Amino acid sequence: MEGGGAAAAPDAAPEREPEPALGAGLALGAAAAGAPLGYLHVLWQREEPAGKIPARRLRRAARLHRRLGPTGKETHALKRLREAANSNDLDTVQQLLEDGTDPCAADDKGRTALHFASCNGNDHIVQLLLDHGADPNQRDGLGNTPLHLAACTNHVPVITTLLRGGARVDALDRAGRTPLHLAKSKLNILQEGLSHSLEAVRLEVKQIIQMLREYLERLGRHEQKEQLDDLCSRLQMTSTKEQVDEVTDLLASFTSLSLQMQKMEKR
Known part of the structure; x- marks a missing residue:
């Protein structure tokens, strides 16, 4: 019987398999606290080979990722996107967006790529950013939306594009225009x-x-x-x-x- 008891030990190992689920739960808890483990969990979620991931789950993961903060590589890409929009570099903007760079990410003054493109009057970049999820009502540190900047710089085609993209018309009242x-x-x-x-x-x-x-x-x-x-x-x-x-x-x-x-x- 003692031998039977020794042989039963390996069979008991599968009983402990649920531990990764606990680890995942800890990872989610750590994510809420901003711990690095949470970020690894988000990456693990993204690599799931299963079929199409529900949009709700993707948005939740993106919000979590944004709270945790971007990696060094991502920070560089976000900065490049804003710089490309500011310098009217359509090709670079398109490439970065196709690579998954967040169009809503802002600099330390709250300015996004859409703010820069709207101020410059680049209708093509504005449309491209909107197509990839840029928020036309996002405000910078001074409270300006992209529509404010397009109006202040007299860029009529950009205003039309922003209005079609869902920009709130009452946002212009802040600047009195x-x-x-x-x-x-x-x-x-x-x-x-x-x-x-x-x-x-x-x-x-x-x-x-x-x-x-x-x-x-x-x-x-x-x-x-x-x-x-x-x-x-x-x-x-x-x-x-x-x-x-x-x-x-x-x-x-x-x-x-x-x-x-x-x-x-x-x-």
Whole structure:
């Protein structure tokens, strides 16, 4: 019987297999405390060969990873992404995003790659960042969203892209500017007619119309949006500077009227 007891010892070993589950639980606890073991657990989770991981689990792991802080290699990639966005390096931005670099990561002043691209007026990089999950309403250390920066630097196409990407229109109120204010100032410049070719003026007016359409769409002002659609159709049929100027004047009147309506609504 003693021999039977000795032989039973190896068979008992599998009884202790649940220990890794306990270790995983400790890893999760350590992760919440910010211990390095938690980060290793996140990496282990990502390497699971099983089928598609649920999006909810991926987002949870990403939030955990962000709390734990990036590795040295990742920190370098995050910095490169912001620098590439700031220097209008579209290829590098695209490569880093495809490699999984977090587009929402900010520097010590709260600025993300989207803040830099919006300030520079690079519509292509702005769209690329939004496509990879960049937050159009993320604020920097001064409270500025990418939309604030695009408005302050008069980048109309970027404002349109950000609005389409889910940027909150009321975020502009912090700086005291809305797309209507921006459109009015841009139209005043165009109406002065200083060395603008026909195509340049037509392009500017088209961009302003597109921006206002997105703005009014998000505000739910569908009737005014239809008026803009009519102006856009008239602009497409223009062939002379005079005809474009006529559309510009109509757009300026529309913008001024919309601003007056906005002021009355706030009273």
